Amino acid sequence: MSTKIRKVAVIGSGTMGHGIAEVTALAGYEVVMVDVAQDLLNKALERIKWSLDKLAERGGTISKEKVSEVMGRIKTSLSVTEAVKDIDLMIEAVPENIDLKxxxxxxxxxNAPSHAILATNTSSLPITEIASATKRPERVVGIHFFNPPVLMPPLVEVIKGAQTNDEVAKRAYDFVKSLGKEPIMVNKDVPGFVVNRILVALNSAACLLVTNNVYSIVEIDSAVKYRAGLPMGIFELQDFTGVDVGYLVGFAVAVRDPMLRVPCPLIEELYKKGWLGQKSGRGFYEYKGGPYERANIPREAGEKVDLVLIFAPAINMAAWLLREGIASREDIDKGVKMGLGWPKGVLEYADEFGIDKVVEALNQLYSKYNYDLFKPDPLLTQMVQEGRLGQKSGKGFYDYGATGVTEFKEIILKREPPLAWIILNRPHRLNT
Structure with a gap:
């Protein structure tokens, strides 16, 4: 039985599908891309060629001479049956419809060989439910790329279904690394996996605070952007990615998990009106200058916002993920840094704020709104009881020195006497 991945079928040639096909071919794999019509496949091939040409122009990733070689590794098919006959791995990247998947x-x-791994790129649907359509659920795994797959972010979530074999998950993990991506392992099949669960928790809290007139949209976006250092405001990001995308992902995870059922009338109202963000000219903000206009968010608007109140539900979710063994501390923080572009991990923010302050904020939200998302996780309350409060106590999710300053994490010291190297370790920021 073959264990080496050589040939990959990518089912679906849309934004995600053709991007996955491109990065897979770039890494040297043979790829067959499948869709329902040849004109869709032809458009996908044109987009891939355009992208490769752009990469060649910039230099570094690929030379101009190699573009045709990479394109030669990508074939197309109108038949799943034919495409999977001699593959080692399938990656399905069709719309988020459970019946279609x-x-x-x-x-x-x-039709695929018995050794083949069957993977789904779903961002919100259960791996276990998708695997139930097969007679090999142990060989079904989630490989969730973030958009756009070819560029940043480099993060990919590898998700185990209830019956996924550990060796299959490991092979999927190694495959992702071979693409030059940064995988994190999601050990249990929970709605939203790691990154989207944390993002939904953050979005839900922000939406609730705006709905209840605690803060305005601009105040929250200003605070998280300029004071917390997030690349975009919470509502600004939803406009950028599409209000419809946020609404549908939030709905998909909330249907399957009561913990994430925090209603957001703001986003539902925009979705129903067709105000979908930048692409429609209006969402949480107006975009009179076209789809590439950025929202106007004044720096001073968020000066009085309590950042702990905003971040506490996301930290609570991260604590739940860690306590339930769904992901490691390092992978949770890598997920938000590489998947969402945060300058710090969600657990690093927790240590900076103070775990006691986080629990206080959660208790405030829970007593006022009574949603499960805001009930302090037992891990957080245990940490407070044990005096593990974060940087100020010298120990929280991470260990700190007596001065409360952590060791410098963004360099790697490599010793090979008589030489030594200091290596920048900021892949999520391209080592800036």
């Missing part, structure tokens, strides 16, 4: 997995299962 199960149909594809059933067909692939019936």
């Amino acid at each position: 199960k149909k594809i997995f059933s067909e692939a299962d019936a």
